[in-house]
Amino acid sequence: MSPIPKKILCIGAGYVGGPTMAVIAAQCPQYKVTVVDINAARIKAWQTDDLPIYEPGLSDVVKKARDRNLFFSTDIEGNIKEADIIFVSVNTPTKTFGEGAGKSADLQYWEKTARDILKTSESDKIIVEKSTLPVRTAAALERILHPNDKGIHFDIVSNPEFLAEGTAINDLLNPDRVLIGSRESARGKKARQEIVDIYTNWVPRDRIVTSNIWSSELSKLVANAFLAQRISSINSISALCEQTEANITEVSYAIGRDSRIGARFLNASVGFGGSCFKKDILNLVYIAESYGLYEVAEYWEQVVKMNEYQERRFVRSMLKALFNTVAGKKIALFGFAFKANTGDTRESPAIFITRRLFEEKANIVISDPQALDNARMDLDDIVDRISFEADPYKAAEGAHAIAILTEWSDYKSLDYQRLYNSMHKPAFLFDGRNIIDRDNLFKIGFNVYSIGNPPRTHFEEP
Ligand SMILES: NC(=O)c1ccc[n+]([C@@H]2O[C@H](COP(=O)([O-])OP(=O)(O)OC[C@H]3O[C@@H](n4cnc5c(N)ncnc54)[C@H](O)[C@@H]3O)[C@@H](O)[C@H]2O)c1
Structure with a gap:
């Protein structure tokens, strides 16, 4: 293996693999970066201007590097052979069957990738865990890859991804920290340094945190659990605010000004979604249970229950x-x-809310600037009995109620008088994200319900 590896491969061209590799390629022209996937349609889309995921700033970064030192391909075997460093960012969803169903991570895609790497490789490689994995996965990976009869050595490095969808490019360009864990052996540390060397092309060295491999694997699960816990904590208090005339926005602001608590991630809402929080907490719960730590498991499971x-x-x-x-x-x-600035709807609270309202026989119209295609897929069993309308003014015509489920900034600046005029009366507005001016909407004539605030209605509450 050459001392400065030139060929980086990423297996998995999803919400993590695509943006992460685009940024690495854009920042490091000296590396050839290739992203492969079993999903040919996804790879094809990465090769066009109609990228398979929506992320602010992503297309500029892709355009800068694509066909220069960033390539998308379905040739998994050929690219494994060539690569010096392989990032694996395949999906690790919650297992839906068998032992651990509903909680533990489903590692079948991960294991298949490991076996593909073993089968195809002809030279030593560094394998980087980019996917979010249960702590001690590296040990399982080492068991699959070592010993092998090819005399090839694989070094495993953990480099979990902390980007948030909607701000992925900024998060990748200006990360709070990059975490890189490895075995503490001389070989392990050398492999870790090679990954550090990639990031130092644009990330200040003091933001690159190195650790042992288990700390790195566990820290990713814990970071998501702590973030989700903040949302569940403030949401639990929103219920209390609605009963006591305390205002959740004022409470969040007051507590967030305490520097020990901090202001971020304290917005009350209809609940957290996204592909990661729930699955990663449940994975943590499962791991705790499997070590017999039932109180620990119960403590974290409550975060999901509150959601x-x-x-x-x-x-x-x-x-x-x-x-x-x-x-x-x-x-x-x-x-x-599931949040603004992304078309991703995985685990979005909107899915549950739509289904519940559908059961109650409501006539539902869904509007969203980026997520209507995904919404149709999420609701495919009832898609014919629901309407989809990108234009919010058309969606609200003749409606009894509007419910804001995603905090798109467009929804803050809509002409609510115009919406009110076109609606059925009395008109209701349910703000699941606390983004509208309640007083103003009340003055227009809406009956306003926003999370964590007493309702503002034009009639006596029953
Ligand atoms: N989405 C996020 O915000 C986020 C943030 C940090 C970490 N993560 C973690 O990163 C990982 C990937 O997440 P994602 O959101 O990018 O998932 P994703 O589903 O968008 O992408 C995963 C891709 O891997 C591909 N794939 C699966 N098996 C493969 C195989 N054997 N060979 C080649 N390609 C294969 C799939 O076709 C898919 O395109 C997960 O472990 C997730 O927990 C996600």
């Missing part, structure tokens, strides 16, 4: 406000993505 409670509570408050029935009523859902 489910918040979603249920939102639907219940809609039903109660709409005189205990939504049957036949037109409800416009503003936003389906």
